[in-house]
Amino acid sequence: MSSEVGPASQPPTIYDVARAAGVSIASVSRVLNAQGNPRADTRDRVLQAVAELGFVPDGAARALSARLKEVVGVVVRRPPWHEASMFTDEDENLQFPDMINRGMEIVAQRHGFDLLVRTVDLQEPDAGSRIFALARKSDGIILHDRVLDPDQLDRLARQLPVVTLAGRPTPSTANVHGDNDGGMRAVARHLIADHGYRTLAYLAGHEGSPDSLARGSALADEARAAGVTLLEGEDWRGGYQAEGGAAAIERLIAAGARLPRAIVCANDQSAIGVLHALAHHGVAVPDDVAVTGFDDIPVARHLRPQLTSVRQSIQDLGATAFETLYSMIGGAGSAVRGRDIALPTQLVRRQSCGCDPQSAAPRKAEEAG
Amino acid sequence: MSSEVGPASQPPTIYDVARAAGVSIASVSRVLNAQGNPRADTRDRVLQAVAELGFVPDGAARALSARLKEVVGVVVRRPPWHEASMFTDEDENLQFPDMINRGMEIVAQRHGFDLLVRTVDLQEPDAGSRIFALARKSDGIILHDRVLDPDQLDRLARQLPVVTLAGRPTPSTANVHGDNDGGMRAVARHLIADHGYRTLAYLAGHEGSPDSLARGSALADEARAAGVTLLEGEDWRGGYQAEGGAAAIERLIAAGARLPRAIVCANDQSAIGVLHALAHHGVAVPDDVAVTGFDDIPVARHLRPQLTSVRQSIQDLGATAFETLYSMIGGAGSAVRGRDIALPTQLVRRQSCGCDPQSAAPRKAEEAG
DNA sequence: GCACGTCCGGTAAGCGCTTACTTGGGCTGC
């Protein structure tokens, strides 16, 4: 009577296929995994049964037996939740990691792997154990932006291959990051040499983030070399997020601080916040204050003014992270473990630094005062 | 001699824990899963051993035995790859699905589930089988935006719970979508009644997309009721992507077509393309032509002019999809199967429709001609 | 003090695969 829809029928197992083909389950497995030399007619019978039944091996069983899950875990840091903020519900702070993940996924697919993505809020007390749980569902783990403290990282890496993004390599893990140094030096030289700005500020990212640190020190280096003033420190912290960037500027303006000629942000997200805050106070960008970002996320070119930034091939970051992890899973661990892999970056000049929108050529700007 | 770093030590198994605690593996399992009534001292010994060894059960083994993987597969449609396009490398077309996934993931985590995300390019010949493979790694599947033809969908739904997003429910699947009808009617009324525009156009999304169809017919309804001209059809197709929206406008302008007073886009992505194309040809938005989007993705408010759109709580879409699937996995399939779940939408008035940026109040605009 | 009921915890049977080992049929070579 009941027409019985829905998952009434369990998916076929290898036993069903074996029965239908009149062979043993071992033969089915061998045909499917191209092991041994099955006779042609055996193979055909198996293949036909597989096709008829629409058989696909169960992932868990395969994983358990083959000791390979064909899954890698990806951990993304979820920004702490703030109520009632202009940027709260946007959650666009995840654009960057999302694009990295996309890059991973495309490569992963080529190897038959899938991505198990998990965001963690570092505020949570059991953030660490969530990651260890994820690890047991995966063959390897990719960690975005230092989500684990060194001890736990080490313990994790002892159990399975681990690759970090924008972190530091450890003896047991590899790290992949953009060429912060080169990218930031390009920004600095452009602002100082091409535009002639003499006072800069560095709006840092997360405290202790290696990326933010590397970018900051490259900028400081260049500023020092050129004898230019660089503002940085506690007042200049954007936490990599739009909200943080906006808040920092608000505080400075509220405190009556004098703004530098150019604000160099640790990433695009925080630059967006800076842009908003400046606009809110009627500060013209780039005419009063120039602003630059880092990462060149897609939105960067939709902003007004269009954001000058440092492009990293974001998807490449992900792809490289996956390939590295994959080789470790494959057993080539010792070859890459401990390595720090840098990917090239490139300065993208748009309007927010003071370049001409059409020609994209720098326009010398005289510093006020 | 060798300090031996890396995954030298296999993770501990339940046998290791049992040995350390001096009990059988069954007891360990019972303690961990809160089955039976272990004596207090037994439980303590087990818990201590677990803590000392840092034991976490293997996902594959658990899945195989418990017949529950605690993983749901998510399939996202990957836009076909176009070389040499202004929007190519942005890949921001995935923002919308990414945010939906975020909503799913947050809820999933609460249930101890993880998301296995896979993008598929529908051009690929074996797109279908990739999805079936994913299914065998999961307890249920969520499909974005019709990635499977009805036959295959049905076959899939026969094997495990399936929920679609922005599709149509079938007897064996549930569907979750935003309230297209209500949202679009709000847009139409706003443009027609509040702004007084008398010629509109509907820039459709993917051909055959239920969302696009529903939005289009709601708009057509309202236009007809108000006696207003509505342009639509082959010339007006944006394919949900920035590139498609831009291309459509370029074609129309190249053909010397007269533009309508307002362009209603099927989603924000394509509205972005429209905005770019119009700007490129010196058409002022909203003064010459008004533009609206749908979805209210984060970028919408960063555009110039800020994009008027219809907000769906994107994360809610994902959260609801997951909850629905979860109840099906839990066995409550018959309760939700076949249901079409609509989530509320809300018109967000910004500048691109002609509203005043500050007051966000509509500004009557007289139609030229 | 004995029969019986309770309650813990151990034993073992799977879950659906892969793969080492084994079997047996058909060849080769002398």
Next chain:
DNA sequence: GCAGCCCAAGTAAGCGCTTACCGGACGTGC
């Protein structure tokens, strides 16, 4: 024509868990 091989295919032992089942140690009631 028979020993010795080779190779295809079957048998069975896991992989690391969960859980049905069972046995033993108590506690209760008469």
